[in-house]
Structures are given as C-alpha cells and as structure tokens.
Amino acid sequence: MFRTISRFRRVAGTTAVLAALxxxxxxxxxxxxASASSSSAEIHIGAWLPxxxxxxxxxxxxxxxxxxxxxxxxAQGGINGRKVEWTVKDNAADPQQTxxxxxxxxxxxxxxxxxxxxxxAQAEAAFPFVLNQSKVPVLNEVGGTENWxxxxxxxxxxxxxxxxxxxxxxxxxxxxxxxxxxxxxHSDPAAxxxxxxxxxxxAKKADPSVEVDRLPVKYQTTDYTPVISKVKAAKPQAxxxxxxxxxAAAFLKEAKLQGLSLPTxxxxxxxxxxxxxxxxxxxxxLKAVQLVKAPSDDxxxxxxxxTAMAKxxxxxxxxxxxxxxxxxxxxxAEIAKTVKGPVTAQSLTAAYQKASKxxxxxxxxxxxxxxxxxxxxxxxxxxxxNGVWTSVGDFYTPPARG
Amino acid sequence: xxxFLLVLVSGVASGAVYGLMGLGLVIIYRATDVVNFAxxxxxxxxxxxxxxxxxxxxxxxxxxxAAVAVTVAAGLLVRETVIRPLxxxxxxxALVVTMGVSLIAENLAGSVWGEQPRDFPSLVDGTVRWSGAxxxxxxxxxIGVAALAMALVGYLFARTTLGSAMRAVAESPATARVVxxxxxxxxxxxxxxxxxxxxxxxxxxxxxxxxxxxxxxxPLFRAFxxxxxxxxxxxxxxxxxxxxxxxxxxxxxxxxxxxFRDTFVFSFTVLVLLIRPQGLFGTRxxxxx
Numbered sequence: 001m002f003r004t005i006s007r008f009r010r011v012a013g014t015t016a017v018l019a020a021l022x023x024x025x026x027x028x029x030x031x032x033x034a035s036a037s038s039s040s041a042e043i044h045i046g047a048w049l050p051x052x053x054x055x056x057x058x059x060x061x062x063x064x065x066x067x068x069x070x071x072x073x074x075a076q077g078g079i080n081g082r083k084v085e086w087t088v089k090d091n092a093a094d095p096q097q098t099x100x101x102x103x104x105x106x107x108x109x110x111x112x113x114x115x116x117x118x119x120x121a122q123a124e125a126a127f128p129f130v131l132n133q134s135k136v137p138v139l140n141e142v143g144g145t146e147n148w149x150x151x152x153x154x155x156x157x158x159x160x161x162x163x164x165x166x167x168x169x170x171x172x173x174x175x176x177x178x179x180x181x182x183x184x185x186h187s188d189p190a191a192x193x194x195x196x197x198x199x200x201x202x203a204k205k206a207d208p209s210v211e212v213d214r215l216p217v218k219y220q221t222t223d224y225t226p227v228i229s230k231v232k233a234a235k236p237q238a239x240x241x242x243x244x245x246x247x248a249a250a251f252l253k254e255a256k257l258q259g260l261s262l263p264t265x266x267x268x269x270x271x272x273x274x275x276x277x278x279x280x281x282x283x284x285x286l287k288a289v290q291l292v293k294a295p296s297d298d299x300x301x302x303x304x305x306x307t308a309m310a311k312x313x314x315x316x317x318x319x320x321x322x323x324x325x326x327x328x329x330x331x332x333a334e335i336a337k338t339v340k341g342p343v344t345a346q347s348l349t350a351a352y353q354k355a356s357k358x359x360x361x362x363x364x365x366x367x368x369x370x371x372x373x374x375x376x377x378x379x380x381x382x383x384x385x386n387g388v389w390t391s392v393g394d395f396y397t398p399p400a401r402g
Numbered sequence: 403x404x405x406f407l408l409v410l411v412s413g414v415a416s417g418a419v420y421g422l423m424g425l426g427l428v429i430i431y432r433a434t435d436v437v438n439f440a441x442x443x444x445x446x447x448x449x450x451x452x453x454x455x456x457x458x459x460x461x462x463x464x465x466x467x468a469a470v471a472v473t474v475a476a477g478l479l480v481r482e483t484v485i486r487p488l489x490x491x492x493x494x495x496a497l498v499v500t501m502g503v504s505l506i507a508e509n510l511a512g513s514v515w516g517e518q519p520r521d522f523p524s525l526v527d528g529t530v531r532w533s534g535a536x537x538x539x540x541x542x543x544x545i546g547v548a549a550l551a552m553a554l555v556g557y558l559f560a561r562t563t564l565g566s567a568m569r570a571v572a573e574s575p576a577t578a579r580v581v582x583x584x585x586x587x588x589x590x591x592x593x594x595x596x597x598x599x600x601x602x603x604x605x606x607x608x609x610x611x612x613x614x615x616x617x618x619x620x621p622l623f624r625a626f627x628x629x630x631x632x633x634x635x636x637x638x639x640x641x642x643x644x645x646x647x648x649x650x651x652x653x654x655x656x657x658x659x660x661x662f663r664d665t666f667v668f669s670f671t672v673l674v675l676l677i678r679p680q681g682l683f684g685t686r687x688x689x690x691x
Binding site for chain 2: 056225
C-alpha cells in the first residue's frame with residue numbers, strides 16, 4: 001500500500017516537473033516566433049492546405065497557383081532581393097492536424113507568417129496558438145466568416161469577399177435583371193442558411209416589391225427531381241443557388257431534363273470549372289460571382305497567370321482556384337515589398353495595416369487599415385458562355401447589407 | 403399527376419441502385435459474415451477506370467464492363483489478402499478492416515485521378531413523355547438493368563446448383579464442408595458477385611451524381627438503411643428495402659421537405675425496426691445464454 005502511494009507520488013512529481021518544462025518551452029517558443037525574422041536571403045512563410053481528402057480540390061489548386069507566382073517572383077529576384085520560401089503542409093482539412101502543422105511551421109520552420117492557407121474551422125483551431133500565443137499573422141486565408149473581421153483581430157487579414165457579400169451581389173444582380181420573384185435554393189447546413197438569408201434584405205432594398213423565398217435542400221443531395229418540382233410549383237422569375245458545385249450541377253441537369261428554364265444565379269463556390277464539367281450544356285447561361293477574373297480572360301494580368309502556370313506548373317489546370325492562390329500570393333508580395341528593413345511578423349502586420357490600393361490585376365483592388373482587416377467586398381460577375389466562364393464588366397461592389 | 407409520376411420514377415431508379423448495392427452487401431454478409439464497408443470505394447475505383455477508358459474513346463458499355471471487372475478483381479484481392487486471414491466469424495475485425503480498405507481505396511483514387519469531380523457518361527440520354535411527364539431515359543434504363551440483374555441473381559440462387567451450394571454455405575459452412583462443398587471457392591464467388599453488383603449500381607448512379615472519390619458513400623448508407631429495413635439476411639429484403647428507401651426519400655422531399663428527406667426516411671426505418679427488429683423479411687434469431 002505504502003509502496004503504491006510512494007510510487008504514485010514519484011510519478012506525480014515527475015509529471016509536474018515535465019509539465020512545467022513543457023510550459024516553459026512553449027512560452028519560449030511563443031516569444032521566439034513573435035520576434036522571428038527571415039534571413040537576409042529569404043522570406044520564410046508557410047501554409048496549411050488540404051492536399052488530400054474531400055477538399056483537396058481546393059488545396060491542390062491553390063497550392064499550384066501560389067507556387068507558380070512565387071517561382072516567377074523568385075526568378076525575377078524575389079521581394080526586395082529576398083527569395084520567398086513558402087512551406088506548405090497537408091492538413092487533410094482536419095482542424096486537429098492543422099494545430100500540429102501550425103506548431104511545426106511556427107516552432108520549427110520559424111515562418112514569419114501563414115499565407116494563403118485554407119479552411120475556416122481549420123484556421124480557427126490554430127488561431128489560439130498562431131495569432132494569440134505566437135503573434136504570427138495569418139494572411140489571405142481562403143475561408144473565413146464575418147466575425148473574423150468585425151471587430152478586427154490582431155494579425156488576421158483577409159482578401160476574400162465574404163460569402164454574405166457574394167449573396168448580396170447576386171441578389172442585386174437578379175433584381176437589376178428585372179426579377180420580381182426570387183427563389184433561393186440552398187443547402188441546409190447553417191453555413192449555407194446564413195448566406196442564403198442575406199439575399200432577401202438586399203433584394204428588397206433594391207426593389208421593395210420583390211418577393212424572396214427560400215427552399216432548403218438536404219446537403220449533398222444528388223437527386224434533384226423533387227426539388228425541381230418544388231421550384232416549378234413556386235413559379236419564381238429567377239433562382240439563386242447557394243449550393244456546392246456538384247449540387248448546383250445536379251440542379252442544373254435536372255432543371256434541363258424537366259424543361260425548367262429560368263435566369264439562374266450563384267455565389268462563388270458554384271463558379272468553378274467542376275460545375276461546367278458536371279452539368280455540361282445545362283450550365284450554359286448560368287450567372288455567378290467570383291473573387292477573381294475569369295481565367296480565360298484576355299486581360300494582361302490573367303495572361304501573365306496563364307503563362308506562369310504553363311511554365312512553372314505544367315500539366316496543372318489554370319482555373320479559378322489556382323487563380324485564387326496566385327492572387328493571394330501576389331497580394332502578399334505587393335505588401336511585403338513595402339516593408340523597410342527585416343521582414344518579421346510585426347513588420348508584416350504593420351505593412352498590412354497601412355496597405356492601400358493593392359492591385360493584382362486579377363482580383364479587386366485591396367485596401368486595409370487598422371480598423372479594416374478585410375481587403376475587399378467586391379466581386380467579379382461571370383457567365384457561362386459556350387461552355388466557358390467569361391467575365392462580365394469590371395469588379396462590382398454589392399450594396400451594403402443590413 | 404405528372405409531377406408525382408416523375409418523382410416516383412426517379413425514386414424507383416434511386417431505390418433500384420440502393421437495392422442492387424444492398425443485395426451485394428447481403429450476399430457477401432451471408433456467405434462470409436463480413437459487412438463490407440469497402441464495397442462503395444472499391445466500386446469507385448472501377449468507375450474511374452471506366453471514365454478513363456471512355457476518355458480514350460472506348461464505348462461506354464465496354465467501360466462499364468471494365469468497371470465491373472476491376473471492382474471484382476480489387477474485391478477478391480482485398481478478400482484474399484486482408485479478410486481471409488482473419489478467419490470465419492470475425493465480424494467486428496472484418497468491419498474495421500473494410501473501413502480501412504475503404505479509406506485506402508478513396509485515397510488511391512484521389513492520388514491517381516485527382517479530387518476534382520468528373521462527369522460520368524450516361525448509357526443513354528434524353529427523355530420520354532408519359533402522362534405529361536418528361537421521364538429521363540437513363541432512369542428507366544437504371545430500373546430495367548437493375549431489375550434484370552436482380553432477376554438473374556434470384557435465378558442463380560433459386561434454380562442453379564451453384565446457388566444452392568452458396569445458400570448451403572451461408573446456412574452452415576461447417577456442414578457444407580462435410581458434404582464436400584468448397585467454402586472458400588464459394589466465398590470468393592459471393593464476393594465477386596456482391597462487388598459486381600456494387601459496380602453495376604455505381605455505373606447506374608454516377609451519371610446523375612458525377613464521379614468523385616466519395617461519390618458512392620451516400621448510396622452505400624442508403625443501401626445499409628435498406629437492408630436493415632428489409633432484413634439483414636434477406637436478399638428480397640435488401641431489394642424491397644432499397645426500393646422503399648428510394649421512393650420514400652423522394653416522396654418526402656417533394657411532399658414534406660427537401661431538407662428533411664433523410665430524417666423522414668430514417669425515422670420510418672427506426673419505427674419499422676422498433677416494431678419488427680429483424681426487418682421486414684429477416685428471420686428472428688435466438689441465442690441461448
């Protein structure tokens with residue numbers, strides 16, 4: 001009995017000492033990373049991306065787009081003579097794995113910022129360590145919600161127009177096109193519901209006589225026969241899709257089969273190459289908003305992207321998602337160029353707070369400040385013409401919500 | 403009326419797919435005591451091969467045959483290498499192993515063919531008008547092909563020596579061995595048959611959903627609901643259960659809520675199981691304690 005208690009005390013004592021050591025080491029790691037700076041020869045940044053798993057489509061494409069930009073930039077001499085080293089680790093879209101990766105990137109690799117990573121829940125899992133403890137900024141993350149930026153969080157800066165503003169943009173677009181009765185077809189998880197709810201206020205603000213209804217659909221539905229029947233019964237003049245790309249494709253295919261022909265609008269996740277690949281000619285005429293210009297545009301900045309993709313990432317698709325990665329990498333580089341002296345977590349944060357009129361040519365012009373950490377609210381209108389997403393006009397800022 | 407017909411035909415087509423998958427699950431379960439969670443992922447490998455052949459100009463029907471062949475080969479490889487060594491009656495070990503195999507197969511498909519969803523070719527395009535409804539020909543073909551496959555399976559088990567032997571092994575492997583039936587050979591045939599049906603179901607389902615690494619996960623779960631509804635050990639139950647799930651799912655989406663279709667279907671399944679735990683066609687088993 002006494003031997004057991006004595007052994008228990010010994011184990012407890014050892015555990016306490018180890019825990020104290022671990023806490024001290026962790027605190028030291030936090031201090032180190034906050035003051036870490038890149039060497040004079042290179043700027044070391046990192047990202048977590050889903051390179052495997054269900055959302056790997058996003059991660060892989062974002063990676064090749066940003067990689068193409070950084071390779072081109074380094075070949076041209078880098079940022080103020082310093083090469084960019086972008087370390088990407090696969091988090092398989094798993095929040096727990098993201099925390100581990102964040103510790104590796106900050107603690108071992110000594111990155112000065114997380115740039116062009118992906119995932120809302122994944123980033124939120126890593127924020128306590130990266131933003132709060134290590135004071136390493138998270139820049140240009142793909143994903144995010146309104147509460148990331150209202151109020152602004154220290155070290156967190158975004159380049160992606162919020163889904164809520166995307167919904168506002170398509171609502172205003174549908175009303176401008178003359179729709180008086182709009183049906184919003186959306187998936188049923190809360191993230192989709194929240195976006196779909198933004199349509200009615202903006203549409204009614206544009207034209208108080210407009211009627212807006214919502215039709216929630218089970219997430220990942222593939223059989224849209226009953227849904228199209230319900231849409232027909234509702235007799236709308238326009239439909240807005242807040243669905244994933246495969247769901248939207250299933251909707252469009254079934255609508256075509258049942259002879260339903262209505263002006264159809266969608267937010268950015270639907271404006272993807274996969275929607276056209278899956279829906280084929282049923283996608284013709286689909287209108288959507290995007291974060292960037294269409295990759296097929298003749299614009300010189302988009303041509304530069306296509307050329308770099310062909311040179312540095314041959315065989316990879318130069319599509320929307322790759323252009324997101326390219327755009328985020330370019331925003332980072334443009335702002336990092338303004339840093340005088342060592343590039344550190346603090347100097348990058350300060351540079352972002354002062355950055356205004358950052359123009360990548362492929363995405364809306366971005367401006368940040370101490371009170372505004374989201375660079376833009378604008379979107380690009382795109383339409384499927386002859387089986388290709390095509391830009392319509394210039395970047396567009398939707399009316400204010402609420 | 404035309405909308406009801408449309409929703410009904412679509413539900414029967416979906417249910418036929420769930421029924422085929424459920425039939426495959428039951429055949430494998432009865433022969434080898436394995437609940438095969440890897441069935442959908444292995445069939446997905448076959449579908450990717452079919453798409454690759456289609457992209458190279460091979461006729462769709464040959465692509466579908468290749469999908470069945472590849473799925474059967476992959477299934478037999480899995481059985482011989484990781485399931486058979488577990489031995490007979492290792493229900494939970496085999497369950498975990500098939501889950502692992504499923505993840506490996508999904509990752510393999512993603513690595514080889516990419517994660518981007520892809521279009522899967524239909525056997526036929528177009529619609530036929532009936533009572534004012536434009537019925538997709540693909541849905542009618544799905545129903546016809548599934549019905550033919552189910553009839554052939556029924557004939558195999560009811561009217562052939564091989565089918566009788568497979569039923570005997572399912573009832574009592576030890577007794578079957580005593581009378582000279584090769585249990586391992588019959589188990590291999592059961593796996594081949596089950597996976598072949600899953601691949602066929604996948605080929606009929608994917609033109610609607612598109613092809614992604616997890617494209618067949620949703621129908622697999624509905625097939626499971628179907629076999630629990632119909633009775634885990636009953637082949638008729640698997641078919642009827644699958645059809646019931648497909649039709650109820652669509653009717654619920656149309657007349658109740660497109661958002662609560664699953665809730666409605668699974669509530670119905672739970673209700674049936676509360677009243678009849680062995681399912682609609684299953685046989686109640688008793689164990690001495």
